[in-house]
Amino acid sequence: MNGEAELSLLLDVLYADGPPAAAAESALANLRAEVQRWQPQLWYGSLPESPVGSLLVAVSALGVVAVEFGANEARFVERLRQAFGVQPHRSGDRADAAVRQLEEYVAGKRNTFDLPVDLGGCTDFQRKVLEAATAVPRGRLATYGEIAARIGAPRAARAVGQALARNPVPIIVPCHRVVAADGSLTGYSGGAGVETKAQLLRLEGAAIR
């Protein structure tokens, strides 16, 4: 091999591949988190019709921050503005992935969500509860007491119930899979309440009473 060709080959070894994929992904995620800190931003989109009614979705640069049942955009925007202190913008592009995945999910065409969730607006306790609820697989149920035990607070079943009632991202964080100790579908704050909870669980093939 002549010098020219060897130099070219060695330069390619040093440079052609660029950074390892994992390093590139993590650098990008960390940068997005920083930018969200410098300039909090929210975008939202809507799913006007679905088997569980209209849905509104808001995302930050880090992930989904809110899912709401209903079609009242003005009220949704005002609630977001108060909770996050920024004016949300309607953006098909930004909210598209979340809207599309929700649409597929409630139509029974998708089993799990492949979306980052931004729980930055939650307390530590609520975040733990929501993460534990996310770990309940599709088609299965957990009780409030079981979630409480899983987060190391076995006597906090009632607080778990309250944290789940304030779940900012229902459906995506499946608080509907958490039921009372006797298996009954106690409260659900979204859509038509307990009926929507039952509808989501039937969709997932869970055995409900």
Added chain:
Amino acid sequence: MPAQNHKPEFAELVDAHARELHAFLWRLLRDQNESEDCLQSAFLKAFRAYDRMPAGANYRAWLYKIASNEARTQLRRRAGVPIGLDDDLRAPAATVEDQAERRLRLREVAKAIERLPYKQRAALVLSKYQDLSYAEIGEILGTSPEAARANAYQALRKLRGLFREAGAGQVTDQHRARFEEGVR
């Protein structure tokens, strides 16, 4: 196509250009932490100056320029510290001996790149691996397109010199000695 006077949200600049800029910084610095730090500080500087940017500007070149300045500062900061090559970095070679020989050469090329003036080093990476035109490289490095081309050319000429001295594909004792002195 965006309108002529469109000014994107800052977060859109991150979506559009951060990956490419990270690759550029990584190529110049070859260090995961340093390239990520430079990426963040470049975007922070851009964020602070973004209000003053006119709509329809060439944001990509502007971001490259800021990132390039960050890399240059970082390289100056670490001057004299020898480059680290990943152990798994392999040049394809037919035999184990060739492989060892190649690796030695690889280190030598890497060291020679370290000794290049910044503009030559950056022009080489930008033209050969970031697919930028000399007009764009000139804008990023604050030179004319002709000077950008000359910088990339000078970089390659110096690196070629390494091989001419040694003869085609041969590593001489002189090279070994220089290499060993270099890595200490």
